[in-house]
Amino acid sequence: MKRVLSIILGGGAGTRLYPLTKFRAKPAVSLAGKYRLIDIPVSNCINSEIHKIYVLTQFNSASLNRHLSRTYQFSQFSEGFVEVLAAQQTPESPSWFQGTADAVRKYLWMLEAWDVDEFLILSGDHLYRMDYSLFVERHRATDADVTLSVVPVTDKVASSFGLMKIDATGRVIDFYEKPKGDALKQMQVDTSTLGLTPEQAKEKPYIASMGIYVFKKQVLIDLLRKNLDQTDFGKEIIPNSAQDYNVQAYLFDGYWEDIGTIEAFYEANLALTQQPQPAFSFYHEDAPIYTRSRYLPPSKLLDAHVTQSIIGDGCILKKCRVSHSVIGLRQRVHQDCVIEDALLMGADYYEPMSESSRHLTRGKIPMGIGEGSVVRKAIVDKNARIGRNVQIVNKEGIEEAEREDLGFYIRGGIVVILKNAVIPDGMVI
Template identity: 55%
Template sequence: MDSCCVALRANTHVPKSSKSEFKNGDKEFLGQRTMRSLNKDVWVHGFARSLRTEKNAGKVKPGVALAVLTSNNGREAMTLEAPQYERRRADLKHVASIILGGGAGIELHPLTIRAATPAVPVGGCYRLIDIPMSNCINSGINKIFVLTQFNSASLNRHLARTYYGNGINFGDGFVEVLAATQTPGEAGMRWFQGTADAVRQFIWVFEDAKNRNIENILILCGDHLYRMDYTDFVQHHVDSDADITISCAAVGESRASDYGLVKTDSRGRIVHFAEKPRGSELKAMRVDTTRIGLPLQDAKKSPYIASMGIYVFKTDMLLKLLRWRYPTSNDFGSEIIPAAVREHNVQAYIFRDYWEDIGTIKSFYEANLALTEEPPKFEFYDPKTPFYTSPRFLPPTKIDKCRIVDAIISHGCFLRECAVEHSVIGERSRLDYGVELKDTVMLGADYYETEAEIASLLAEGKVPIGVGRNTKIRNCIIDKNTRIGKDVIIMNKDGVQEADRPEEGFYIRSGITIIMEKATIEDGRVI
């Protein structure tokens, strides 16, 4: 030990002491005794006694240590602060995110007949993929992979138009689409078999030279609606030295069986994980959610802790689990995570803000209409953490003598003497005279028809894109580029819960009528 430096708060002076006098009577260095006790009354006064000396002060030799001493006046107090350990900060330059965008989207059918789930419009002008992408950008994570498989054309087009060189600065980062592919050999002929298998098939990407500094991998879903700072999430992962951290939220009884549920110990470590439990297994997963900060009333309504399907893995742990430990497991939620909980440090990160899993027609419909409420539980308007989407360069919406209550009207729409209540109207929508829309989500159109084209279609007895005169619509989702004629009534008066009528241009799911993309509903039709 060549030198020793200790910070003191006192009236002090600095004499010079010889190396031999820096030892105490037990032939120990002071640092050795200090390491054994942090009791200030014991080791601080011992330290003072060891250093109070002026003998041989002038004999300075090589290897001498400089010490800060207290005054010779014993009445003066000396305060020595206990050692402080600096918190390790999460460096997001060493974090990559993987957005899972390749699911078949069966639960969102028929909206996913031609589009991947992350490409489905939400909130009037956004796509679901914009949610995790924007959260990554706002959090400072600029290394982003998007895994795609089913109906990926519109998703790839949207990513290219929005995030490839359109003013969003990724610095040394990137956005890469990793599409499902087939390779020679029997194993290479398989498509993605699940969320974990999708990542496994691209493990080689994370062993590439440009990705060698990635320490943690963030795995995200492409069908959730929420605003989240992933910085806090990753910092929690680093602070707890977790192998895996799962973002969790409190949920109620009615939806608990739709998610993976967790139980944690007092330190936040997950001790039990059950994927979509039912019956007695579901009841066994009830917990006191006041322990995670919920008020008593909210805790009674939400007695379960659900996995959000958002994970942070240590990179080496992810590669180990997928390649060596569980090489045949295909899904994170039902296979990898439950097994890892038993063997590794898997932590829960409690997310307390708005979060909605848009995995069904009902949740998609309700989440969109909830945006029109005042105050809304979630909104896209936040100057500090904006949500990005493709620039369309559309003109402002034109509204002529309309009655609009609790609605979102997107860009480039034409509304003429109509009534819109508790509805979301997508881009380039056209509502003609006398139209009444209530509790409706209209996804808009990809292109305009000119006034001349509309007049020509009407003259031929055909239906232009949009909603025709005096049409009444309730409790409905209208997909893109649909043509709804005049004097049409879409209200599902009989209260049908499920129906498949693709030849007639519509489906009914959970009592919600869905007009299919590019469908034509003729004049005077009643649904």
């Protein structure tokens, strides 16, 4: 694995995850109360003994850069590094990144100087645990030019992915990015050839790309240099290379979730609270997920009733009821609150203890969830100040709304309270 260089794509504006991406890049969004999305691919690389890691960023990348620099510091006696390559304008390339392939192309001059055999291309907004060494070994064993990691998917979600057909050797013979209608039906295959049972194959009749690729070094350089008009791996580079190159499919049989939308992000976070065993678990001693060490105190629960929930470090929950929720770092929940099916992202810092008393703040609403408030089926972003007796319950069952002036959005029926928002006492959302 010392002969592999990993490139993690930080993504663009992250419009599908807006408003969580209003102030931060998509990979910097909080996950499971204490992690960030970028921790998943970086940790997978470290656990796979791939220690040369670049992260390509372009949009709102300040918090992502800060997190990476504070978290991943390898020994000075090793070759390991996690470095950010930000979009930049040069005389030869005056434009910003135009797509996934274009982002890598802009830094080819530096990447090709590395004495490596393969480039591993990863995405920054997926939730999964994967040993990339098995992926790379399969790539080498089949003498592939390109290998895609694939999963079988259902009819319901198939049109959101790049779909493919493969032959008996695993070689990709047809690839179509996000097909619709008749084009989608034509991409149906018998996935039992991948080892699925007949029932599973009937339920998941499509082979989808995970957006994870291994390229032979020279093959990637050639593809990017020869096809300067092609800016995206999934839409252009991969489909157009299937005819002339040995493009192989590698079946990934573990849990994998693309959490690039508000609904998928919300569901994936709350799924972590499942009993007895969630589909994805952070309790894996052999392949831990790393994140920044914050040295926070343990959480304090004062007469709180908590069921099927995750509580992050440094929280104070007082005489409240919390069920099926994820509570992030430094979160304060005051008495008589009800938190159900909610994701509270916590806070970036503590306010002085005196600020928990309203009269000491001259009427200012303190950070956290105020007394008597109800938060149900909602995401509350960091540093939000929720007043007393607030109802965040989507009372009218609205699917979509944009009320930035009032500090919230509704996406797929999920209320999203903005970062740093102030919700006044008694407000009903």
